[in-house]
Amino acid sequence: MKRDPEKNTAAKDADIIEMLYERDERGLDEMERKFSGFLNYLSFNVLRDRRDAEECVNDVYSAAWNNIPPERPERLGSYLARLTRNLSLKRLREKTAEKRGGGSGEIPLDELDDCIPGSSDVEDSLDAAELASVINAFLSSLSRDERVIFVRRYWYLDRVADIAYRTGFTESKVKMSLSRTREKLRLKLVEKGIMI
Numbered sequence: 001m002k003r004d005p006e007k008n009t010a011a012k013d014a015d016i017i018e019m020l021y022e023r024d025e026r027g028l029d030e031m032e033r034k035f036s037g038f039l040n041y042l043s044f045n046v047l048r049d050r051r052d053a054e055e056c057v058n059d060v061y062s063a064a065w066n067n068i069p070p071e072r073p074e075r076l077g078s079y080l081a082r083l084t085r086n087l088s089l090k091r092l093r094e095k096t097a098e099k100r101g102g103g104s105g106e107i108p109l110d111e112l113d114d115c116i117p118g119s120s121d122v123e124d125s126l127d128a129a130e131l132a133s134v135i136n137a138f139l140s141s142l143s144r145d146e147r148v149i150f151v152r153r154y155w156y157l158d159r160v161a162d163i164a165y166r167t168g169f170t171e172s173k174v175k176m177s178l179s180r181t182r183e184k185l186r187l188k189l190v191e192k193g194i195m196i
Contacts, residue, residue, distance in 0.1 A: 012030075012034070013075070013076040013077065015030070016030045016031050016034070016076060017068060017072060017073065017076060020064065020065065020068040020069075021068065021069050021072070028061055028064075028065060031061060031064065031076070031080070032061060035076075035077060035080050036057065038077070038081070039057045039060060039080055039081070039084045040053050040054060040057050042081055042084045042085055042088065042156065042157075043056045043057050043060075043084050043087075043088045045088075045156055045157045045158055045159075046085065046088035046089055046091075046092050046157050047088055047091060047092055047095075052091060052095075053088070056084065056087050056088050056091055057084060059087050060080060060083045060084045060087060063083050063087070064079070064080060064083065085155070085157070108153050108154055108157050111153075111154075111178070111182065112154060112182065112185075115182050115183070115185045115186030115189060116131075116135075116185070116189070131194065134188065134189065134192050134194065135185070138184070138185055138188050139151070142181065142184075145167065145169075145177070146177055146180075146181050148167065149163055149167065149169075149174055149177045149178060149181070150177075150178065150181050152166065153174075153178055160174050160175055160178075
C-alpha cells in the first residue's frame with residue numbers, strides 16, 4: 001500500500017515550493033524524488049500503462065514548474081495528485097477516442113454520470129466550490145468502509161479487484177457498496193437542489 005507522502009513533511013513541501021518560486025531547478029529534483037512513486041501509482045491506476053504513466057507524471061512536473069508561481073499550493077502532494085489525476089484522465093480519454101473503444105475503456109468516473117452534474121451543469125446550477133462542499137459533507141457522513149471504497153474508486157481510480165484486495169471484501173460487496181453510495185450521493189444532491 002502506498003503511503004500519503006504529505007504526512008509529517010510540511011516544512012519540506014514549503015522548501016520545495018519556495019525553490020520553485022525562486023525558479024531553482026533543484027525544486028523539480030526534490031519534487032520528483034519525493035513524489036514520483038506516489039504520482040506514478042496514481043497515473044498508472046488510470047492509464048494501466050507504465051510508459052504512459054511516466055510520461056504523464058513528467059507532464060505534471062512541467063505543469064507544476066509553469067504554474068508555481070503564480071500559484072502557491074497549500075499542500076504540494078495534493079496539488080500534484082490533482083494535476084496527475086486530471087492529466088491522466090485527459091490522456092486516457094484521448095487514447096480511448098483514438099482507439100474507438102479499444103483498450104480498457106473503463107473510466108471509473110463515468111460511473112458517477114448519473115449522480116454528479118457535468119461541468120456545464122455545475123456552472124449553471126451551482127458553483128463548483130459549493131458542489132465540493134456538499135460532496136465533502138456527504139463523504140463525512142459515510143461509514144469508514146463506505147468512504148474508503150468510494151474514495152479508492154473515484155479519487156485513486158483503483159479497480160474493483162484492487163479495492164476488494166485492500167479491504168478484504170469480496171468484489172461483489174465492493175460493487176454493491178459503490179452502487180448504494182452513488183445512489184445516496186444522487187439523493188443528497190437532489191435534496192440540496194443540485195440538478196443532475
